[in-house]
Every structure is written in C-alpha cells, then in structure tokens.
Amino acid sequence: MSWETVIGLEIHVQLSTKSKLFSGGSTGFGAEPNTHVDLIDMGLPGVLPVANREAFHKAIRFGLATNAEINQVSSFDRKNYFYPDLPKGYQITQMTMPIVGKGSIKIDVDGIEKIINITRAHLEEDAGKSIHDLFDGETGVDLNRAGTPLLEIVSEPEISNAKEAVAYFKAIRQLVTFLDICDGNMAQGSMRCDVNVSIKKEDATELGTRAEIKNINSFKFIERAINYEIERQIRIIESGESVIQETRLYDSVKNETRSMRSKEEANDYRYFPCPDLLPVVISDKEFSEIKDNLPELPDEKEKRYIKESNLDEAEAKIISSSKTMANMFEEACAKTNDSKLVANWLVGDVSALLNKDNIDIEESKLSSNNFAVLIERISDSTISGKIAKSVLEEVWESGEDVDKIIKDKGLVQIQDESVLEDISQNIIRDNPSQVEAYKGGKDKLFGFFVGQVMKETQGKANPKSVNDILKKLLDN
Amino acid sequence: MSIQYKSIKDLSNMLLKRDISHEELIKETFSLIESNIDLNAFITLNKDSAIEKAISLDNNKVESTLSGIPIAQKDLFCTKDLRTTCGSNMLSSFVPPYSATVITNLENAGCISVGKTNMDEFAMGSSNETSFFGNVENPWGKNLVPGGSSGGSASAVSSGIVPAATGTDTGGSIRQPASLCGITGLKPTYGRISRWGMIAFASSLDQAGPMARTAEDCAILLNHMCSHDLKDTTSLDEPIPDFTEDLDKPIKGMKIGIVKEFDLSKLDNDVVKVFEDSKNHYESMGAEFVEISLPNISLSVPTYYVVAPAECSSNLSRFDGVKFGTRCDDPKNLEDLYIRTRSEGFGDEVKRRILIGSYVLSAGFYDAYYKKAQQVRRLIKNDFDNAFSQVDVIMSPTTRGAAFEAGSKGSDPIQMYLEDLFTIPANLAGLPALSLPNGFVNNKPIGLQLIGNFLEESKILQFAHNFQKTSDFHLKTPRGENIS
C-alpha cells in the first residue's frame, strides 16, 4: 500500500524591471496605495498596452541559464475572469507562444543531485492587491502591483516530496537572483508559488487527481503545506472517497489547506490572442548581446573562486551560494589582494552573526560597501583583527559606517613604533620580577608582557609590532 | 451669411477672408445645434470651452485650413474633462482624465470640438437605435434612422450643423450612416489612426475616420487624424502622404473591380439603377471595369459576428462597477456587484454580443468558431490581395437600400446584421474604404462604396473626388436645396 507523491510547482517571479510590463507605472515596493498606477494599469476605457522590452531580456536570461528553448517571436493572450484587483477583467499572459520553452535545473537534496525539467516560462502581468480585513464589510483594492511583470516558471511534475520542492524553489531563487532578474525577496512577495499535489500507488501508471495550493511565499510553508496535503489525500482515498480537482489555500496558522470558497464552478478562462499586442520579436543581434552579457552563475563563480582566489571548496561553495555574499566577496577583494582574508571573514564571523540572528545576508544591516571598507582597514593595519571583530558587531547592530565607528571610538591601531617602544619599556621597568622570571626561563611570561602592553593601549597596539619590540627589548 | 451645409473648405475661406469671425462661427454652430435639437445628434455639448477657443483664435492670427473649424466628436473618443458615454448607461457620468490621440491631433490642427455625438451603444448597431440616450433622427426624414453606429456624427454633418465629424468603423459604422445620410465617410487602413483613447469594441477591426460633406474635406481631416502613435502597438509606422495631393488626378485608364459574388439582383431595382448609373458615370470618365472574384466573401458576415463579439466580450469586462462608470445600488456581495452593475449598465444588443463572444471563446467551442473565423478571415484577406493585383479599387453599393424606419427591423438581430453585408469585408481585411453619395431612392440618399488596397486611401479619395467634381448628389440637402 505504498503511496507515491507527484508534485509540480508554478513559481511566479516578479521581474526586477523599473516599470511595469505594459505601462510606465513604477514597480517599486511599499508605496502608498494606488500611487504607482498609470492610466493603463487602471484599465481605463481606451487605453492600450505596450510591452517593456527589458522584461523580455530578463526572461531570456532565465531561458539561457536553464538551457531552454527560447522563442524569439512571442505573442500574448488574454485570460478572462472577474476579480476586483484585475482591472481589465482579463490578464495579459502568454499561453500559446511563451518566450521560454523546455529547460531544466539541477537541485541538491541532502547531497543528492537531481535534474528537474521545466516545461516553460512565460511573461504575464501581475494583478493588484485585495485587502480583506481592513475595512468594515468591504474589501479594499490597491492597484500598485497591477501590471508588474511576472515570469511564470512551470515545472514538470517530477518532484517527489516536500524536501525536493523546497530545494527546487531555492534553486530557482538562487538562479533568478544571480541572473539579476528578481530580487528574491520572499517577504515582499517577489516570488510566490502554486503547488500541484497528487498521489498515486507506487505501481500505478496514471497520475492521481491533483489539488492546487495557491500562493505560498515561504520555504517553510511550502514544506508544511505539501506534507499536510499528502496526508489529506491519502486519508481521502483510503476512506474510499476521491480527491476533487480544486484550488486550495494554505492556512499557516492552522497548518492546513482548505478549499477556496470563491472558486467558481466553471473556471473557463476563454484564452484568445490579445488583439492589441502584435508579436514581439527579439532580433538575433539582441539575443547574442543578452547571451554575451549573462551574469556569472553560482557554479561558475564557485569554480572561479577556487581557481583564481585560492579558496577551498567549502569556502567557495558558501560564498557563491548567495548573490549578495558573492558581491560582497568580490567588492572586498577589489580593495585588497588578500582574498583569503575576505573569505575567512565571510565564512567565519559574518556567517556566525547570520546564524545567531537567523537571517539571510540580504536582511542584515551590513552593506557590501561597508564590509569592503572593514576589510580594507584590517588589510592596511588601521585596526587589528581583534578590534575589527568588535567593529563588525557594531555595524551589524547599527548599520553605521565603519570609518565613523573607528573614528568615534578612537579605535585606530597604534602603529608608531617609538610610542609602542616607550610603552613597552615602561611595562618592563614596572614589572622587574616578571622580567627576571622570564629571563630565567619562564618563556610563557612573554604573553604577560604582550597582554600588559595591549591593556595599556586598550587593545589598539599593532600586535605584531608589540611582539617584535618586546622580543627586542627582552631578549637582548 | 449662413454657415449651414458649408464644407470645411468653404468655412476656411470665409474665416480667412474675415467674412465671419471664429467666435461668430462657433456661436452660429451652437444655434444650429439648438434649432435642430430634435435630431438628438449630440449627447454632450462643449459650448464654453469651444467659444473660448474660438475667441483666442480670433486674437491670434492662425492660418491653417482646419483652424477654427467646428467638429463633432463621436462619443466613443475619450475627451479630457468632457463626459464620454459611448451611448451607454454604463458610462453615463464618465469623465475621462485624458484625451484620445485623434482628438488631440485634430485640436492641435485647430479644430474646435463642439460636442460629443450620439451613437449606438458601445458602437454596436447599424441604426443608432440602441443608445441609452435615445434614437438619432436622419435629417432626411423624421422617422428614418441615420444608420449606425456613428449615427449622431452622420446626422450632424448631414443636417449641415457641422462640416466635419469623427466616426469609428468596425463593420461599417462610418460608411453605412454616411450612405443613409447622404454624406461622405472614410474608414482608413487599419492602423493609420491611433486607437489610443478610442474606447475599444473589437480591437482588430476598429478604426476612426472622418465624416464630411466631400471627399476633399475627408482628405483634409485625414491628413491630421493619422499619426504613428507609440502608445498603440497596432499603429502603423508608414509614411503619411498628403491625402489631398492626388485628388484631382484623372482616373482614365484605371481599373475598377466589381465583385462577382455580390449578388445585386437581390436588391431593389431602384438601388440597382443608382449603382448602374454610377458605373456608367465612371465609364464616361475613362475608368475600366473588371469582374473580380472574392470567393470567400459570403462568409464575411458570419466571420465578423464571431470575431467582433469575441473581442468585445473581453474588452467590455473592465466595466464592473469597481473603478469607474456606473455601479448598481447596495450590492450585497461581489457577484451581485458584477451581475447587477453589468445587467443594468448594458443594453440588450451589447449583452447579446458579450454572450455570443463568451460562447465562441469558451472551451469546446473555440476551435469551431473563433479559430475557424480567424482562418476564414485570412482567406478573405488573401482574396482581396489577389483582386488588387488586377484592379485599382473595388466598387459596390454601400448599403442594401436607403434609410429605413426606426423600429422596422423587428426583434431579429440578424436582420440588422445583414445591413453590413457590403461594408464588413474591408474591416476584416484591414483595408481602406469610403462611401460617397451617388443617388436617391424614394427621395432618400444612398451611397457608393469604394474599397482600396492597403495604404491606398489616396486612390479611393481620388476616385471619389473625380465623381464629386462631375456630379451633385453630395450637394443636395434635406431641405431640398442644392448647395454649391
């Protein structure tokens, strides 16, 4: 009685263009409601859509990175349905001639690699937002998001369990951020996914009836929703009933999926070619340019870091796994030739802080530029490594500029040898018994003298200089 | 000096010679509108703004042909801050925040928009009997329809109130009313005139066009209406000629196609006689007639009545009571909001077409109807391409007969649809076509249709102008005068 799960994911990726797919409205997040709305986004009578070429370029990058078929001629269709945040009463999408065709992506689940095939990726416009709980007995509609370009990525139903689904989602997220086509910000809704789940007996050839769980935007919820749904379907079938093909919503509070009440029986979208939009043609020249300028992908970065920057595999893997961290690495390396130093800090102190706060690097207050400055100050001995740790912690909390922190707290390393020599001589003079004991053979007391100089200088003395000077003074 | 029935050229000369001031011209126009209020040709007037513009033109020396010319704008075009209704309850209080490109073009050329004309609701109709704002009268007879959907524009020009009006033509809505009202109206090549701001009925068929007393006036208007508009991806990026340049060129030796499949024997003898007379007229000017075949033409009307409703069913989905337009009172829930708003806001013909449209696009029927219709459409276009390799223009009657009585088509929608038999094919193929007055049947005017090849408006205007130079049908007025 062994059940097999069949899962397909439809991921909606908000493309990071400045303006919308068919209008000059801004795509910026977090604006006051209905302030990023253009005449076209409103669907006013008489308005017409004009496609944003950059959205096509971004979609093509995705196609190239997934080794997909790319349709240089693509057209648009209308998907007709009524909903308050769908201003025209139809969504402009690509049903028949999507920009990107069949491709694939590699995922890694607990060290095991698997290829997931992608059926297609097409461009479509996003709807606005309906706010149900703010107004007494009414729903508020905000059209800021209406018209934002989406790339809908449809996987083949080749995913077998919740873990794979999460790995696939993560792989797509990593890819789209590295390709610089999406900011990957899940909290802001930059990526959402619909999950299709069905179950079948292990030896059955036919797929079971599938349920679609809509609009999940966190890795955790994807995993939970899928697991709940699998259990639910198993329960239904084992009790002799059939699974209904329907759309469901995941309730994260109750950790269950439930049927969408507003779903109409006859969900006939009556797709037909949009007569307002003639086909968009990407020329061969344009296509080559996009190909030639494709941003470096994680795998390529990893290999390059190992080869050129001398990182070991583990370091290279960690740093290349996130676009933000990779950028940080590269920016800091540009300021100092010591790539190992940079790697150590990222893989060591920075990663430790990320773990402590349980956040991703994108969510931290550490800017790439600030990190580069920190590395620079260590590299040029302005501050010692030890002091740098405390500066990093300060930046982490406040987001303040590294140089400002160093200045305000007077953390500049003392390099002046004559100053250090004076201080050292004072320490030696003031501690005659320790000097005698050291000279008598207690080598470990060397650390005492170093410690005293450090104490005297509030940790700001250049450790190496201190070592050299004390050695000179004590060992003669 | 009376301005009634004057052409654009006439009025332009009068203004130039200072026989009349801009202000006087506009004020007289409004008097004419007043005294002809029974026609119900206008839905909204633009009096204060128009007079203001006229006064400013009097104060600044401007000398272009269209400067100060009063024009009536079909209420399908968005006009900024001026109510735009599409003849529908759904938009009965809608004030657009922007103007259509074609409106801006004409106003920049100096035209003064005097008001918005009545029309069949959302451009669906052939008699102007479906407007929420009431029927329009044909100046040629109290109970006669002016044709549709640009009935108000046709009536306004025909009655001599304005020399010019804009119309739109999806299946014949400029040409058919032009024919029934005894004026000249032209639908250009699809894409010549921007559709930005033109409230969409059937996007792949709709085109704006001029309606005036003469082909020459139509050419003058067309010069300014056409533009390549980056806000409309279906706007043509072809050079725009001076459409008045070739008007006077002789048509001797040029070829006129007569469509074999248009069985004129089914028409009234009077109508056939008028048509034959026009043929003779052209022959006397040296044109040659060639019989051409458009084998798929008989499928034009059914094709149209699949494609147009399909597109309109989608285009009209935005009218949902949420963001603009009418909304039903006290909706109980979202479904109630949609259903009652749309059922109350739309008239019967619009509802019929939306329902047909939804039907032909629905799963299971798409291939048999919509896809099939689009395939037949290509066949019809190919037929025309073929024909134009043999002839310069194609000629036919514009309508099956002259204006009919309001209410006489009964409740069978198909009877009304067959009114557009001769006009629909040009829309399906995207070709330019015009109607010019070529005779009378029972004292009612009737029109001749000329269809041109892609981008060849100049040629059909040339044929029309040559005809008008040597005939006077277009000079007759409903008052029984002969203006000259």
Add this chain to the structure above:
Amino acid sequence: MDKKTVATIAYLSRIALNEGNEEKITSDLENIIKFVDQLDAARVDGVEPLSNPLEKKAHTREDKVTAENRKDTFLERSPRSNEDYFLVPRVVE
C-alpha cells in the same frame, strides 16, 4: 442551446438571466449561432488564423518610469472608494 449552457455563458459574462429576458436571450443566441454556423462549410486546412490585419511586429517600450502619482484622479472617478482604496463588498476566499 440548453439551459445550462446559457446559464454558464451568462455567468461567465456576469450578466443576469431572469424570467424577463431568459427566453429571448436564449432564442437570440440560438439564431445567431445558427447563422454563424455557416462557417462550418469553409475549408481551412493549413490556413493560419489571422488575429490582426497588420502583419508586423510590435514596437516596445524602454524600461523607464513615466507615470506620475494620480491617485486622487483615479479614486474620485470610482463609484466607491475612500482616500486610499477602491472599495467593493467584502470578498471571502
């Protein structure tokens, strides 16, 4: 045309069918469909559908923000709104 089909089409279009109009609408639809059924006879094997008479490619836009904030203009045209949102009866999902 059976009742269920007409009802479905009416619902998809959000148009009310009631005692007053159902019969006429149904017979009108039947007649129109019968009329357009003439297309059945057409031989269209291998013919590419024509969805727009212009056989050209679309021009596109540069990725630039060109729209200003016109919230007030839009909200004031709405039949029901507050200072920030368009309002509809509460939607329950």
